[in-house]
Amino acid sequence: MSNNRVPTILIVDDIPANLLLLTQLLDGQSYDVRPVTQGAMALAAARAIRPDLILLDIRMPDKDGYTVCRELKADPETSSIPIIFVSALDDIDGKVRAFECGGVDYVTKPFQPAEVLARVRTHLALAQARTALEMANRELQRALAREAELARIDWLTGVYNRSHFYELATHEFAIATRYDQALAICMFDVDHFKQVNDRYGHLIGDQVLRAVAQTAARQIRAADCIGRFGGEEFILLLPNTDTLAGLMLAERLRAAIADLRVSTEQGEVAVTISAGVAGRQPADTVIERLIDRADQALYAAKRQGRNCVVGV
Incomplete structure (x- = not known):
């Protein structure tokens, strides 16, 4: 009343x-x-x-x-x-x-x-x-619901933070292991991001990271999720996805980022990403092993010259 x-x-x-x-x-x-x-x-x-x-x-x-x-x-x-x-x-x-x-x-x-x-x-x-x-x-x-949601989100990019991503990934990994379902992890980071910060400044670097994160979020399915792993590095959780399907998604994402032009007060900024994909294997007894293999694939992509995707 x-x-x-x-x-x-x-x-x-x-x-x-x-x-x-x-x-x-x-x-x-x-x-x-x-x-x-x-x-x-x-x-x-x-x-x-x-x-x-x-x-x-x-x-x-x-x-x-x-x-x-x-x-x-x-x-x-x-x-x-x-x-x-x-x-x-x-x-x-x-x-x-x-x-x-x-x-x-x-x-x-x-x-x-x-x-x-x-x-x-x-x-x-x-x-x-x-x-x-x-x-x-x-x-x-x-x-309280908003506060709980904010506690899960990376304040800079708007995607999940590392802690909450681990919670989701651990849960999905347990399901995939129990029912022998496909599960893939994709890790990617922005190539030569230090040069972006050095040339344009950290505020524009932050703007680029937000644009990359939101572009990636638009490329994945509703069942997938994206988190910021640290710095300029991001991670994707891809349920019911094998290595080949994960590689196809990562390549689509790489191309989308390569086409991205971030409008800033200093003009347009273009960046590329390197990505590594790993599909769950019987030897992956914990989610950390799957993430570690995706990380190794990411570093292999960097060694191959960056702006590419490698799967293991």
Whole structure:
């Protein structure tokens, strides 16, 4: 309930005199009052207007108040609406039953206007506080989720950081090993990146790294993932991918980076990458061995003159 919105109160009573008295009382406090005379009408009205509070009689010809309350509480769309029973029944069993089926309060007829208004104000305030708390909790959960996601991301390039990549890779490696599935690792780095930093400065070097990382991220499948391994070095996790398929992807990536022109304040910057690919083998008992073989293939690509792909 917004602080700037007039609270809506649904009154349910089959006796016109009672309905009129409560309506006039609450109208006088500038509430938005909606009166109905039957239980079925109350259910329909509650679902249509979502009142902030319901004043509910117990004895009604079609559905008694207990039944109406239970049905409202069973419906996720109306379950949070507070219900105050207003009834001529004054026995303890009736009051207990009212609370057991979901009522938040009980006013006995003939009622005192001041008492009704006090209870209405109290439960509207409680409902508003509960709504505010729920909204704050949702915001907190979203903030925590964002924080958790940021903890997984490399702040410079926007891809996974090394720690989270290892978590994902370890998990995928365990699955691939258990079910004897293909799995490939591709490692690549930017050729002669020190020269980029020396010539253009580190800010433009950072811009180049971001562009390379995002270009690579667009080349892989949704099931794949990319991480920054360190410095100008990146790593790809390729589930259900053998060495040959990994080499094809790496070559496509190499060509995409070779065609890349990074627009900077000092003009366009072009770079190339070297890449090494390793497919899972029976001798790879841990993910680190597979990553190490991909790293060895990367260094072989560098020895072959860079801007190329090598597989093992």
